Amino acid sequence: METVTYSLYLSTNPKIYYLEKIIRKEMMNISVFRRNRHALESAFLFITISFFLNQSLCGYSLSAQKVETLRVGAARIALRVNKIYEELGYIITKNQLGATIIHDKKRNRNLDTGGGFHGTDLMLFLAIRDIFPARSIFIIGNAFGYSTFCLAEVFGEAKVDVIDAEIEGEDNKVGSNLTRKIAERYYPSVRLTIGFSPEDTPRAVRKEVIDTGGYELIFIDGLHTNDQIYKDFNGISPYLAPKCIVVIHDVGLANLQSGFRAIRERANQIRFNLFISRLIWTHFGTGLLARGFPPLQFEPYFRGITD
Ligand SMILES: C[S@@+](CC[C@H](N)C(=O)[O-])C[C@H]1O[C@@H](n2cnc3c(N)ncnc32)[C@H](O)[C@@H]1O
Secondary structure, three states: OHHHHHHHHHHHOHHHHHHHHHHHHHHHHHHHHHHHHHHHHHHHHHHHHHHHHHHHHHHHHHHHHHHHHHHHHHHHHHHHHHHHHHHOOEEEEEOOOOOEEEEEOOOOEEOOOOOOOOHHHHHHHHHHHHHOOOOEEEEEOOOOOHHHHHHHHHOOOOEEEEEEOOOOOOOHHHHHHHHHHHHHHHOOOEEEEEOOOOOOHHHHOOHHHHHOOOEEEEEEOOOOOHHHHHHHHHHHHHHEEEEEEEEEOOOOOOOOHHHHHHHHHHHHOOOOOEEEOEEOOOOOOOEEEEEOOOHHHHOOOOOEEOO
């Protein structure tokens, strides 16, 4: 009886009736929300994961595409340069380490001279050209001219000066003569000076370049000792443009990390702000330092180790 009366009372008291209705509705809303919460969470996770996956896959495919472009570009340049040597009776080939060497077809033997430039170095210079088409280049270490002509090809408009002491192998002189012959016929912007870095560097630099702001790109590939790369860097540093890149070959292969550290200390004082002692994707652990660039401009193809 009491229950019936209470029920009647509930149904006739509008305040309680509506309060109950509201509570019931809220309870229903809560349970709908509970039911949908899992769906919402899943949707959120799906969107987040898709976003990050998309970002990383796009980044990956973009860089894979870029690497492929660099690889094809490097192969094209190598073909052109190799063809020139071939016309003059030499074959450009590789030793077991993957270093570029030169074969004399007439004498059927390899020339006894330095070498080592690798396809990944060529890719590096192509990547540099994309962000910085240098107009003046100074190279330390010529051997038979291979890196010199590859750089002349990559940076078509650039003046290229190179110094070589002719101290590596009994055919180093043959390499110099061949360089002069090729430069005369195909690359008039290349000039070779025989001499020692750093002592003869002032004689090897081009006045015209110095008068117009200095060298924008340097390739150090002479004697591979810590002491010498430091001297090479110091010898050329008065002739550098305010915005420039210095590439140092074989830092990894020849264990030149401590030389690189010494260069870094010195270069910090002359406003260099980017240092990579070994670019991880170069075959022989090529290093580079630069000034005048915002650091991010070098990403992502300039990732490497700095130690
Ligand atoms: C590794 S080879 C250069 C290879 C060349 N860059 C290439 O990749 O085709 C090193 C050259 O540096 C030269 N060299 C060694 N010490 C030098 C110095 N102090 N100044 C100038 N050249 C030097 C040697 O005579 C040798 O020809």
